[in-house]
Amino acid sequence: xxxxxxxxxxxxxxxxxxxxxxxxxxxxxxxxxxxxxxxxxxxxxxxxxxxxxxxxxxxxxxxxxxxxxxxxxxxxxxxxxxxxxxxxxxxxxxxxxxxxxxxxxxxxxxxxxxxxxxxxxxxxxxxxxxxxxxxxxxxxxxxxxxxxxxxxxxxxxxxxxxxxxxxxxxxxxxxxxxxxxxxxxxxxxxxxxxxxxxxxxxxxxxxxxxxxxxxxxxxxxxx
Numbered sequence: 325x326x327x328x329x330x331x332x333x334x335x336x337x338x339x340x341x342x343x344x345x346x347x348x349x350x351x352x353x354x355x356x357x358x359x360x361x362x363x364x365x366x367x368x369x370x371x372x373x374x375x376x377x378x379x380x381x382x383x384x385x386x387x388x389x390x391x392x393x394x395x396x397x398x399x400x401x402x403x404x405x406x407x408x409x410x411x412x413x414x415x416x417x418x419x420x421x422x423x424x425x426x427x428x429x430x431x432x433x434x435x436x437x438x439x440x441x442x443x444x445x446x447x448x449x450x451x452x453x454x455x456x457x458x459x460x461x462x463x464x465x466x467x468x469x470x471x472x473x474x475x476x477x478x479x480x481x482x483x484x485x486x487x488x489x490x491x492x493x494x495x496x497x498x499x500x501x502x503x504x505x506x507x508x509x510x511x512x513x514x515x516x517x518x519x520x521x522x523x524x525x526x527x528x529x530x531x532x533x534x535x536x537x538x539x540x541x542x543x544x545x546x547x
Contacts, residue, residue, distance in 0.1 A: 326351035329381065330391035331373060332543040335445060336403040337391045338503045343407045343496065345533035347415040356381065356390050404434045404500065411496045419496040430490040430497030433482075437500040444472040445504055452511055469513055476508065476521055483520035487527075494531075502528045506538050 328344065328351050330337030344351050356375035375381050376388040385392040385401040392401045393409075400406050408431060411419035420427040447468035451460050479501060482489060490497040505525050508515065528534055537543060 325396070327354060327394040328352070328391055329354045329356040329375065329385075329393075331355065331357035332537070332540075334390055335442070335500075335503045335507060336389075338538055338543060339403045339500050340391050340393065340406050340410075341537040342499050342503065342533050343410050343419075345536050346499070346531070347410060347418065349410070349414060356392075404431075404438060407434065407496050407499060419494075420490070421493055421495070426490055426493070426495055430495040433489045433497040434500050437504060440475045440478075441472065441501070441504045444468040444475065445507055448472070448511055448513075449507075452513075472508065473516060476505070476518060479505075480518040480521040483524045488524065498524075498528060502534060503538055506534075507544065510544055 326344070326349055328337075328340060330340065330353070332338065332341065332355075334357070341353070354375070355373040357373045376385075376390065381392070382388060384394065384399045387401065389401065391403055391406060392399065393406045395409075395413075400409055408427075412427075416422040416427075420430055445468075447464055451465040451468070479489070486492055488494050488498050489501055502525075505521065505528070509525070529539065
């Protein structure tokens, strides 16, 4: 039995939950998280789930982060690594056409997402949701918004060339960006129109696994 430790409001955990559901794998989900910084998850009533400081958890994941996967004794952490592992072991045709080139291109975009969207998304949720109003920084918020606009414009250009992020078929590469594209739509901020991104996002929203995990409003700290 697959076991996953994580927090459903974490974009990193949502990647893996979407992947597991996309493939149709049965798994046990164990809620786990730290406090996410001073007053982070406690603010607005979002409490930490704990677990990550326990010695047994640290033996699996020395970072004390989420998510962590246990596949019949095989332990893996880092969300992109988990998504790639699940795709390669359980659904190579579904998640990259069983094609090394598509796998590599999808992996490229997954790592790009981590480097270019993750930081800005973290800043937005801190500045718009987690931090009390008196602790927020308008300059940090605007800087993150502009960085994300630049990032999503790169994606918009790519999606003007291909139906999905790694080519003309859905792949694991669409999953991390799909999570962040959805989170991007939830914030009460100004976003310039991007036609290709909007077309792709509308298609992603129709996927059953996306609706189950990513679209669920309980899995986001916004609002």
